[in-house]
Amino acid sequence: xxxxxxxxxxxxxxxxxxxxxxxxxxxxxxxxxxxxxxxxxxxxxxxxxxxxxxxxxxxxxxxxxxxxxxxxxxxxxxxxxxxxxxxxxxxxxxxxxxxxxxxxxxxxxxxxxxxxxxxxxxxxxxxxxxxxxxxxxxxxxxxxxxxxxxxxxxxxxxxxxxxxxxxxxxxxxxxxxxxxxxxxxxxxxxxxxxxxxxxxxxxxxxxxxxxxxxxxxxxxxxxxxxxxxxxxxxxxxxxxxxxxxxxxxxxxxxxxxxxxxxxxxxxxxxxxxxxxxxxxx
Numbered sequence: 282x283x284x285x286x287x288x289x290x291x292x293x294x295x296x297x298x299x300x301x302x303x304x305x306x307x308x309x310x311x312x313x314x315x316x317x318x319x320x321x322x323x324x325x326x327x328x329x330x331x332x333x334x335x336x337x338x339x340x341x342x343x344x345x346x347x348x349x350x351x352x353x354x355x356x357x358x359x360x361x362x363x364x365x366x367x368x369x370x371x372x373x374x375x376x377x378x379x380x381x382x383x384x385x386x387x388x389x390x391x392x393x394x395x396x397x398x399x400x401x402x403x404x405x406x407x408x409x410x411x412x413x414x415x416x417x418x419x420x421x422x423x424x425x426x427x428x429x430x431x432x433x434x435x436x437x438x439x440x441x442x443x444x445x446x447x448x449x450x451x452x453x454x455x456x457x458x459x460x461x462x463x464x465x466x467x468x469x470x471x472x473x474x475x476x477x478x479x480x481x482x483x484x485x486x487x488x489x490x491x492x493x494x495x496x497x498x499x500x501x502x503x504x505x506x507x508x509x510x511x512x513x514x515x516x517x518x519x520x521x522x523x524x525x526x527x528x529x530x531x532x533x534x535x536x537x538x539x540x541x542x543x544x545x546x547x548x549x550x551x552x553x554x555x556x557x558x559x560x561x562x
Contacts, residue, residue, distance in 0.1 A: 395532045402525035409449035411460035425472035433532030435501045437462045442521035443508040459505025466503045
């Protein structure tokens with residue numbers, strides 16, 4: 282019988298060549314992405330939106346709602362962002378006439394109806410009282426300058442917690458909220474008369490005016506809502522303090538003027554997700 286021929290040795294040069302080619306390709310791709318990453322300009326706003334969308338899809342709340350979703354179907358779990366705060370900035374700017382600690386008792390945010398200024402009652406009044414504290418008058422004076430300089434509509438609303446009015450020494454929470462809203466209105470009115478008198482004196486060569494209008498321009502509405510519109514629970518003193526407040530709703534046309542109530546110099550405003558932000562120099 283003829284003998285079987287031994288198998289010919291396999292040529293491994295082609296296999297080694299393919300392996301070298303694959304490794305080279307991976308190295309080239311890696312270098313390409315490293316170069317892309319080094320020259321990339323990261324859009325922080327787009328990154329936050331993408332992250333919020335991703336977390337919202339796997340959110341812990343019903344319907345995929347996430348606490349990061351500022352425009353979700355439910356109520357936001359985060360407190361309103363201060364208009365001069367970036368989402369990553371932990372420092373609050375101070376308001377004119379207020380200390381840093383007192384400035385934390387003022388919140389401003391943009392709504393569909395305009396700019397909403399929420400001022401805690403403990404900044405404006407003593408417990409159960411409706412007379413404005415002297416320490417708050419410098420801040421309210423700056424607000425009055427903005428409000429009285431134009432003709433846009435303004436709504437002033439008083440709110441309280443749900444504690445029994447007897448504990449506060451008043452007849453009712455509704456009465457207390459209305460009296461406090463009227464106190465702020467009256468302060469703005471007095472400032473209006475002072476500014477009007479100053480303009481008249483300047484126009485008359487320093488002579489004091491004889492007659493001034495006895496009515497405030499009919500563009501400011503005042504309401505007392507009592508405990509009917511809480512923004513937090515009434516279970517603790519800390520959350521009740523959030524509900525005791527006076528809110529001032531100003532027309533959208535006043536947005537760009539609100540930077541005048543800050544001690545920080547602002548170079549411009551922009552709106553992001555219904556919040557008004559200011560760029561500081």
